[in-house]
Amino acid sequence: MMQEQQWIDDARRGDQEAFAQLVRLYEKRVFALTLRMCRQPEDAAEAAQEAFLAAWQGLRFFRGESSFSTWLYRLASNACVDLLRREGRHRTAAGPSLNDEELNIDAPDTAPSPQEAAERKELQSQVEAGLRALSPDHRQVLVLREMHQLSYEEIAQVLSLDVGTVKSRISRGRKQLRKLLLESGNFSAAPPSKETGKEGCK
Known part of the structure; x- marks a missing residue:
């Protein structure tokens, strides 16, 4: 303005x-x-x-x-x-983490039951624990991408990085987070990603 x-x-x-x-x-x-x-x-x-x-x-x-x-x-x-x-702090970002498609979580169409709400809360705590283990660089790009919904190009501008580096960090961060969630025992392995052909479309 x-x-x-x-x-x-x-x-x-x-x-x-x-x-x-x-x-x-x-x-x-x-x-x-x-x-x-x-x-x-x-x-x-x-x-x-x-x-x-x-x-x-x-x-x-x-x-x-x-x-x-x-x-x-x-x-x-x-x-x-x-x-x-x-x-030397590796604290997680607050609030919900990666989008439902990336985490292979099916969002309910109606209000969750108490049991479902408890399960989702437990999953979120596992996600937060995983984020705490990520490097600041990986947490940084995931926060900007998944929580603030910035495009790859916008993140590249914010961080003074090229778009390829942004995509690489996001990919590595997601993989590390998935691995930690799988190891926690509260996360099922995702099917082959549907994101393969969509990377960078946003």
């Missing part, structure tokens, strides 16, 4: 109030991203703060080759990975 672009232009020239408007515009979305990657609210808040600080310090170098939101997501995602690596 034009107002946003004006704030960006003014903030680039050092206008702190304009930058504060950008923070207010994006703080909820940035925190949602960092919370999914870091899980703990205090870690997520720290990563979000680092991302906005990096944005303020680096705004004069922002040339608009990608959208401001994409650039900000990149800073937030990198801040999360840095925090996880720095503190």
Whole structure:
């Protein structure tokens, strides 16, 4: 929007109030991203703060080759990975994980029974345990792809990677997560993937 672009232009020239408007515009979305990657609210808040600080310090170098939101997501995602690596934490992202088709889970057409709800909750806990074992790099791409529904091209922009690397990391992350779920004994082996011919379509 034009107002946003004006704030960006003014903030680039050092206008702190304009930058504060950008923070207010994006703080909820940035925190949602960092919370999914870091899980703990205090870690997520720290990563979000680092991302906005990096944005303020680096705004004069922002040339608009990608959208401001994409650039900000990149800073937030990198801040999360840095925090996880720095503190040696491998915490899972919050909320549901990979989509039902990828996990071979049949979503019920009606409200789940108590037993079904308990089973799905148990599966989610296993997924979270698996995500904790993934490297920050693999968790990073899975969060952006499966939870924030970014395309391969958008993830490539956010992380400054080529699309092939993004696809490779997502594939490896999914395979590692499946392996961990299979080893847990609470996940049945999936049939041959229907995704083979669809990779990169989104």
